[in-house]
Amino acid sequence: MPHPPPARRPDLDVDPAIVGRRVRALREERGISLSALARLAGVGKATLSGLEHGTRNPTLETLWAVTAQLGVPLTAVLAEPSDEPTVHGTAVSATLLEVFTDTDATYELYRMRVAPGPGQLSPAHQAGVTEHVTVFAGVLRAGPADAPLTASAGGHLRWVSDVPHTYAAVGDEEVAASLLLRYPRG
Amino acid sequence: MPHPPPARRPDLDVDPAIVGRRVRALREERGISLSALARLAGVGKATLSGLEHGTRNPTLETLWAVTAQLGVPLTAVLAEPSDEPTVHGTAVSATLLEVFTDTDATYELYRMRVAPGPGQLSPAHQAGVTEHVTVFAGVLRAGPADAPLTASAGGHLRWVSDVPHTYAAVGDEEVAASLLLRYPRG
């Protein structure tokens, strides 16, 4: 699976249209109406409507009021949610959060999402590589292709990944998880 | 240790005065004048002057133009200068990498370091909170204070943290690990 170059610019995107789409997505995720969010955030409905449509150029004050009410940091609507450090597969997308180099091994920590559907097969890694998964949401079936394991939210999986292995979401819900890859030195 | 209520936020600072101070600091670091930066960024000197003084409420467009010319991401002037989301204890320091909100629970993913020495005791969390630790390097002894568990590099620990719990590095090596806190909804 993933092997991206560790260093990458966390560049921000400030196209008002894109910021607007993110705000709208976050709002709809929470199932609250534009009118309600505007009221809670103390901004006009016109302001929020224009912001979500990207037809305004919001001030920091406005953007802050809205994102604070959504319970997310400003960066949630400003930052590229995914760019280079994200690896996309047919069902799996993984974002590199951190690389840790030790004397014995190198660790890569990913944030992983698995879309519902047929799942994905990954080829074998080098000998000794292990994978550790902690599931946040959904039910994940993953591990060696001939003997996958299953974990639901809060569960943890671990396997030696020097054989072909699979990732699949069980049921209709997208799986969110953290994935730790351990590459032994050598 | 991390103790935050589920609604914890790696809060950004949007006080215009503070943003202004950071912009000015970054500009002076580079040894360029206000007039020059305004010209390069394509904004008025009045705009930049007001921005640095915190007497204006800049639009995203303005702030973007200025920070882009300074060669820093927007977060450099919005976010607390980095170690804000880091929680320090006597032996443990943990940096919040990500928050994941699910319908059933809130997850917080930390990068954790445990210094060699006597270790650290953390008070109980709310009922139902669980902790999941994957060790990168060193040997960690952690878990309920009356029955701690041990894991070395590559190992994984999990416990219910509604009782007082400890973290300690075994041996002289600093422990590096990822820590996942799960706060059930409610």
Add this chain to the structure above:
DNA sequence: CCCAGCCGTTCCGTTTACGGAACGGAAGCG
């Protein structure tokens, strides 16, 4: 059916962030 209540959008007057120009002050130079 009609009406009440909410939705999201659009209209509009007010407020304010914008850039250009003018300002006083601090060097650098003949």
Add this chain to the structure above:
DNA sequence: CGCTTCCGTTCCGTAAACGGAACGGCTGGG
């Protein structure tokens, strides 16, 4: 000293982001 040049601030007309109000559309209840 005068003159030039750059500095950062202030003044000011314009453009636009703001909130309130009105609008049409949809849904549910009497």
